[in-house]
Amino acid sequence: MKHQLMVLVCALALTACADHGARDRLGVQDATLLHSGFGVTQDEAAGAVNSQWISTYAPVVSSGTALALLQTRLDRLPGDKNGYFQAKAQCWINAAQQARQADDHWGFVEEAIGQAAMITMSLENGAPLSAVNPALRTVSTVRPDLWKIVNTIKSDPAVAQCPQALPPLACAEVELMQSGHDAWRRSFSNAEKRLPEVQDNLRQSAETALQCKQAVQTPTSAPAPARGPASASAANSPRTIALKTDSLFRFNGGDAAAILPAGKRQLNDVAMRLKKIPAMCELKVTGYADRLGDKFYNIGLSMQRAYTIERYLRARGVSLPMTAQGRGSENPLVDCQQTKRDVLMRCLAPNRRVEIELVAVAP
Structure with a gap:
């Protein structure tokens, strides 16, 4: 009953x-x-x-x-x-x-x-x-x-x-x-x-x-620049600047308003360095998230952060060709298995990042 x-x-x-x-x-x-x-x-x-x-x-x-x-x-x-x-x-x-x-x-x-x-x-x-x-x-x-x-x-x-x-x-x-x-x-x-x-x-x-x-930003018919020592060096040794998003953005934030004061200082310094790079180079800005939470939310957040950093650098005079993309939790730098969430969050911090890769434009 x-x-x-x-x-x-x-x-x-x-x-x-x-x-x-x-x-x-x-x-x-x-x-x-x-x-x-x-x-x-x-x-x-x-x-x-x-x-x-x-x-x-x-x-x-x-x-x-x-x-x-x-x-x-x-x-x-x-x-x-x-x-x-x-x-x-x-x-x-x-x-x-x-x-x-x-x-x-x-x-x-x-x-x-x-x-x-x-x-x-x-x-x-x-x-x-x-x-x-x-x-x-x-x-x-x-x-x-x-x-x-x-x-x-x-x-x-x-x-x-x-x-x-x-x-x-x-x-x-x-x-x-x-x-x-x-x-x-x-x-x-x-x-x-x-x-x-x-x-x-x-x-x-x-x-x-x-x-x-990317199709709009990638030149298709422009003449190739002369291959000088600077471009050869960039082609042989691509450099990547990795920025931890915990110090760039407030929690779960990805737009310009969410950039922290410390994050602005970091990005201003990066912009100053990038403006000295030869014009035969290009930048790939890629956002990453950790594995916690919804997969598609993480993809969207990492994409938003990459676009925000791209626009921030452009606004500060970086004229190199740039592309931005979000990869969510792909390509993790660390693998953490802690059971306590706060400890796990700290361990996964390196995976929450934006990478700015400098590569040479193909001749």
Whole structure:
């Protein structure tokens, strides 16, 4: 009898017992999703339908017809079919189709249609659009670390100048919102299952943008410089400056505002040294992280730090060709097996670094 009651309680709860681990891994912060079982609120604060929602989405009488019409209008749009907003509208249509086929009657289908329609109509009318993701009634925030990576990629100028990097970024945002909808309806396992595709799209966007940036910065037709003693020396003995990020950036920070005063002094000194390097050399700035935490968050953080240092050096007069990349926890300098986290963190410090490699330009 006790076992049957436990099964009944789990069945009546708004989240399954086995889902708690998935919920915790999703990093859910919405207080309404951190409670389950009897007494869970279903008021407006918890996402209950209000009159404003009804008036907004009441026109969506037949979701199938609305989606077919939207797809036709989107396909007829002139211009680049792979632009950020066109890709995002298409991904919202796809998300609505998936939810509709899954018999999801919680309102996400209508909200996804609404997002696709808003983008499509703005593109048709030439109206300005915002890349900010909206707050939707049926979507909770999951994996804040992945959203941080999204914002890091979106804020990098290289992404805006690389059309191929935009579609996977736009779809990653929609997929992360769809994962947030799964979490909102307390299907935490389903929410977690969407994340590998989100991560793959983010990685694809970041890697594509990096390739675009390197292609722009790498001269293809410039005449080769004369091979003098300085260039021969650099070619024979590449030098690497390794900077510990613990002394460069505040914890978990990677933008210019996160550079510590001691870090600025280090980078100023590096800039002074690099400005004396012959022009036949180039720099490769590579960010690394330790193995702790989420793999894709570490890749994003290491990439952001490398880009930040590249821009910092350029702003201080370093004119050598530069490329920047993030490698996450690859190429560790030390292997630590301590069990206490604070001791382990100290041991892994050498792996948290940015390397500035000086190499000769091929003749």
